Amino acid sequence: MTDDSSDPSSQPSTNETDDERRDALKEAAIEVFAAQGYRDAKVSSIVEEVGVAQGTFYLYYDGKQQLFEEILHDFLSLVLETIGNWEPGELNTRAALRRELTRVGRRLTGVLREHRELTAIFFREALSSTSEVEPLVREFHEALASMLAQFNQILHDRGLIESANFRMLAHMTIGMVERVVMEHVVHGDLEDVSPDEIVEHLVVHYLSGTTESMQNDEARESS
Amino acid sequence: MTDDSSDPSSQPSTNETDDERRDALKEAAIEVFAAQGYRDAKVSSIVEEVGVAQGTFYLYYDGKQQLFEEILHDFLSLVLETIGNWEPGELNTRAALRRELTRVGRRLTGVLREHRELTAIFFREALSSTSEVEPLVREFHEALASMLAQFNQILHDRGLIESANFRMLAHMTIGMVERVVMEHVVHGDLEDVSPDEIVEHLVVHYLSGTTESMQNDEARESS
Amino acid sequence: MTDDSSDPSSQPSTNETDDERRDALKEAAIEVFAAQGYRDAKVSSIVEEVGVAQGTFYLYYDGKQQLFEEILHDFLSLVLETIGNWEPGELNTRAALRRELTRVGRRLTGVLREHRELTAIFFREALSSTSEVEPLVREFHEALASMLAQFNQILHDRGLIESANFRMLAHMTIGMVERVVMEHVVHGDLEDVSPDEIVEHLVVHYLSGTTESMQNDEARESS
Amino acid sequence: MTDDSSDPSSQPSTNETDDERRDALKEAAIEVFAAQGYRDAKVSSIVEEVGVAQGTFYLYYDGKQQLFEEILHDFLSLVLETIGNWEPGELNTRAALRRELTRVGRRLTGVLREHRELTAIFFREALSSTSEVEPLVREFHEALASMLAQFNQILHDRGLIESANFRMLAHMTIGMVERVVMEHVVHGDLEDVSPDEIVEHLVVHYLSGTTESMQNDEARESS
C-alpha cells in the first residue's frame, strides 16, 4: 500500500530488508489486533509472532498506538479507494445507477472479505468512540458521509433520486452497510447469504429508499 | 421504575437514603462511563463525584463491571420496552404501519434523547465487540434482529411488505437506525434536523425498501 | 469457663442476656475460625451467624484478634486443666505410671474430640508461628514443655524413667502427641484407629523411650 | 543444585546474570518469607531487598505464590533427598539400623541447620493448614508418612522392630522430629544441646519405642 517507492536505487537491500521487517510487524499486529482488540493486544505478542525482540518494534514504529493508527489508515484508504473511483459521468439512468452501485458494492465486499482481519479491527475498535483513535475514525465517517451526501446531491440533480436530507441519507446508508458487513464479515452471521445477494439487497434497498413511491400510501389507503 | 413509593409513611428515610446513594453512584457512573469509556473509567472517579469513600462503592455494587452491566441492562430494557409494546393486531394497511412505525420511532427518539449519556455509553462500548460486556450486547443485537426479522415476517404475511431476507433486512434496519441515532444523539451531527424529521426519514426509507417498485427499473429503461 | 460469676445479685437478667450474646458470638467465631482460619475469617461472617449487626460485635469484644486470643486461651486452659491435675504422689511404679498416663491421655483425647473445632483452630493457626498470636502459643508450648520436663525429672527422681535430657524429651513427647492428634482429630487420618488404641500407642512409646533397654544393641550385636 | 556450570566459556555473562538475579530474588524472598510469613510478605519488600523495580520480579517469577511454592518445593526436595537415599539392603541388625538412623539424622540436622530460614518457613507456614499452599504441604506430610510407614514395615519384616500400627508410628516419629527441629533450628530453644546429641536422643527414642520391652511392666510389677 505504501510500498510505491519508485526508486530502488541507493540502498535497496537494506531498504527491502527494513520494509520486510516493517511489513512483517504490521502483519503480525493486524492479526493480534483482530484477535485481541487494541487494548488487550500486547506488543510482546506482536514481536513474538515475528520472532524479534521487543526493542526492535520501536525501530520501526513509534509505539503501539501509532501502528494501530497506521493500520486503521490503511484500511480507510483501502475503502475510500474502492468506493471512490466510480464514474459519475456515466450515470444517467436508474438502471445504470443500479449497475454501478452493484459493481462498487461487489468490489467493496470483495475487498473487505479479502481483508477480514482489517475489517474486523475497524468494526471492533473503530465503531466505538472509545479508543484513542476516535478522531481518525470520526474523520473517516465524516468524510464518507460528505462524499455520499455529495453523491446523493449529484444523483438528485440528475433526477435519479428524489429530494431528501442527503447527509442523513448518507448516514443511513453507511449504517446499513456497516452493520450488514459487520454481521457478515466479522460475526459470521448471515453467512448463508452470498455476498452478491447481500449487495443486491443493499442496492435495492438504497434505491427504493430514494423514490417517492411510498408517498401515496395514505392517499391510496383512503381511496 | 423504582419511584413507585407513593407513601412516605413508615420508614422512608432509611430506604430512601439507601436508594438515593445507590442511584447517585449509578448516576455518577453513567457520567464517567459516558465520558471515559468502560476501561478508562475509574471507580475512584465515580466515588469522587458522589463524595464518598472507595469502599462505599462496594456496599452498593459488586464491582465496576457489575454496575456497568446493570447500566447497560437498564438501557437495553428501556429500548426494548419502548419498541416492544406495539399493537401488531392493528396493522392491516401500509398507512397504519407507517403511522405505527412513526409513533414508535418518535417515542424511541424521545427516550434516547432523554438519556443521552446512556445512549452514548451503549454506542461507545456496545457497538465495538471489545469490551468485557460483549456477550451482553451481542445478545441484545441478536434479540433485536430476531424481533425485527419476525416483525418483518408478520408484515410480509399480511401483504404489507414484499418478500426479502428478513434477517438481513432486520440488520439493515438496525444499522440504519443505530448510526443515525449515533450521529444525532451522541455526536450532535444532524442536529439541524428535527427528531420528527429524522423519524420520518427512517420510516419512509424502511417502507420504501420493502416494496418492489424498483424492480422494473431495468425493464423501464430498456422499454 | 469464665462464667464463674458467683453473684447473680444485682442485674441478673441483663447480665445473663449479655453473657448469652457474648457466648453466642464466641461460639460462632469458633465455627468460623475453624472453617476459614484466622486471617480469612470475617467479622461479618461471625455476626451474620448470630444475627446481630457488625457494631454489636464490638460491644462484647475489642476486636477480631482479641476474641481469637480469648478462644485460644480457652483452649489452652482446657488442655492444661485436663493434663495438669494428676496425682504425682501416687506414682511409685511404672505400672502405676502407665495407668496414670493412660488415664490422662484418655481424658485429653476425650476433651479434644469434644472440642474438635477448638482443636482444629489450635492446630491450624497456632502451630505455625505466623499469626499475630504467636507469643501466646509460644508461651503455651514453653509452659507445656516446662511442665513435662519437670514431670520427667520427678519420674526420674523416683527411678521410674532413666536419665535423659528432660526438656528435650518433653518436646519430643509434645510433638509426638500433637501430630497424632492433628492427624486424628483435625485431618481425620488414622480414623480407623480407636482413640484408646492411639492413647495406648502413645503411652507405650513414651514409656519405652524412657528406658535403657536399647543401650546394649551394639554390645549384643558384637557378642 | 544449579551450580553445575563449571565452564564459564561461551555465554557466561548473560546466563549468569539471569540466574544471579533470579537467585537473588529467591534469596531475598526466603528472608522475607521467613521474617514475615507468606501472607504478610510483600513483593515490594523482596524487590527492595534486591534493589530492583517491582516489575522485575515478574520477569523471573509468575508471582508471589509461585515463588513461594518453588521455595517450599526446594525445601521438600532437600529433605526428601537427604532422608530418602539410605541403604535398606544393609540393615540387618538393630545396631546397623541405629547407625544408619544416626547417619541420616545427622545429615538431616546438618542440612536443616544450613538452611535455617528455609526450615523456618516450612515450620511457620506448613505446619498450619491455613495457607494457600496447604495442599502441597499436606501432600508432603502424607508422602513422608507413607515412606516411613513402609520403612517401618520393612524393618518389622526383618524382625528389627515389633509389630505396631506403622502409619501411626510414622506420624509419631514425624511429630517428634518436627517439634524438636522446630525448637532447635527455628526457635533456638535446646541450643545448649548439640545436634549430635539431639539426633542420638531421637534415634534412641525411636528404637526403644519399637520394642516390646515395656510389655512386661504390669507383670514385673505384680511379680
Next chain:
DNA sequence: TATGAATGAGTCTTCATTCAT
C-alpha cells in the same frame, strides 16, 4: 444496648516503553 452505613489504608500485577550494550 444496638445498629449498620461509611470509612480508607493496603498490594499485587501488567505492559508499553527505554536504553545500555
Next chain:
DNA sequence: TATGAATGAAGACTCATTCAT
C-alpha cells in the same frame, strides 16, 4: 540494526473498625 532486561505507574477491591443515631 538488534537486543531484552529493566522500569514504574496505575487501579480494583477487602474488611476491620468506628460512630452517629
